[in-house]
Amino acid sequence: MRLCSLAALVAAALLCCGPAAAQFKNADAAIEYRQGALTVMDNHYDRIGAMVKGKVPFDAHVAQVNADLVVTLARLPWSAFVEGSDKGDTNAKPEVWSQPDKFKAAAQRLQDATVKLAEAAKTGNPDALKTAFGATSDACRSCHDDFRKKH
Numbered sequence: 001m002r003l004c005s006l007a008a009l010v011a012a013a014l015l016c017c018g019p020a021a022a023q024f025k026n027a028d029a030a031i032e033y034r035q036g037a038l039t040v041m042d043n044h045y046d047r048i049g050a051m052v053k054g055k056v057p058f059d060a061h062v063a064q065v066n067a068d069l070v071v072t073l074a075r076l077p078w079s080a081f082v083e084g085s086d087k088g089d090t091n092a093k094p095e096v097w098s099q100p101d102k103f104k105a106a107a108q109r110l111q112d113a114t115v116k117l118a119e120a121a122k123t124g125n126p127d128a129l130k131t132a133f134g135a136t137s138d139a140c141r142s143c144h145d146d147f148r149k150k151h
């Protein structure tokens, strides 16, 4: 009996708090959340970019730490593109909501690319890192072309 209710509790917790059911106070809060997540991801991504572009010396440990962060951060923004958050202080195009499958695929493409980026970072090989960084940047750019307003 006790075990049963515990299982029910765990199931309820998973249902209410899983990433797919992220909860936001309102549309503005969702916009703020996703822009914040994208900004933080961008920051850690740029630290790898600086190495790949030779602006700072290559450091395998720094690359790995930041790539691991990018993997985690790249999972966050997408559930915050909730219904109704197409209006407000956002640069998201209406296509995010009118072509949800395409948007989801673009988000998945990025997440797959970041996993490969982290794998490349683990090898400690700067060339592998550069290749994976290029593929990840393509995933950023491609989604921005389709789903982010130019400004």
Ligand code: HEC
Binding pocket: 031, 034, 035, 036, 038, 039, 041, 042, 045, 089, 090, 091, 092, 093, 096, 103, 106, 107, 108, 110, 136, 137, 139, 140, 141, 143, 144, 147, 148
């Ligand atoms: C699946 C689509 C998609 C992918 C992939 C994507 N972005 Fe974006 N990005 C967006 C959209 C849409 C916005 C606009 C969000 C808004 O204003 O509500 C955005 C906004 C941003 C912003 C501005 C945040 C702000 O404060 O307004 C940055 C920085 C950014 N992206 C960086 C990146 C980087 C770096 C990558 C790749 C590592 C990336 N994005 C990959 C869709 C994407």
